[in-house]
Amino acid sequence: MKTFQVTFNESPRFRGKGYKKLLEMGFPVCEVGFFDAKLLTGSAAKIFGGNETSRRILQTLVRNKQNSNSENFSLAEICCYLGHLAAWNEFLKSGEKRCLIVEDDAMPLINCEELERKIETLPDFDAIQLVQRKGNWFDIGHPHFVKGEPCGYGLIAYILSQRGAKALIDQQNLKAADLKLMQLSMKGEVYSEKEDSFEHDWGIKSTIQGIVYPECVKNETI
DSSP states (O other): OEEEEEOOTTOTTTTSHHHHHHHHTTOOEEEEOOOOGGGGGSOHHHHTTTOHHHHHHHHHOOOOTTTOSOSSOOHHHHHHHHHHHHHHHHHHHHTOSEEEEEETTEEESSOHHHHHHHHHTOOSOSEEESSOOSSEEEEOSOSSEEEEEOOSSOOSEEEEEHHHHHHHHHSSSOOOHHHHHHHHHHHSOEEEESSOSEEEOOSSOOHHHHOOOOHHHHTOOO
């Protein structure tokens, strides 16, 4: 199963414990990420090269009133979203049946073969969340999975089908990856595990979580 790790060159977790553990447990890792974290000290547009296409992407990454009272996404949220978006697109191009997407603080608790065997028992799905979060889950009588609406944060580790990836990309407005998964769960086949296959390593703060933005960036309207 193709495995995409959303990461960044300057992250203190880049090719760290999570990456090594994935390889050790037999996951074929492909790294995806959209920016050089050093550029976070400059203008938001610089992160994506400052061209017109990048500017349009930035302009569409604005929350609407249904999702938040905040006017704009932070640079951290934008960069994280684009990393997940890169994984969705790469997966669609691959034509494979399903893929695993993890952030660089995700630690596998079982090996790739064990996870594959669990997934085979759930033939039809859009997405499966592999790190349990509070949400409106309900039991469907399956030995490994529950179904429902996940909470609006925490795409630490999840599996997508081709249908699920396309649905995430095709939703009407660009939103943060976590919010997109929530939307998908309201009309699609989204599941979570009864026993997690991954855990979140809180031991190392990520670059984008710990970044201190200059005033010109914090106040920038995108």
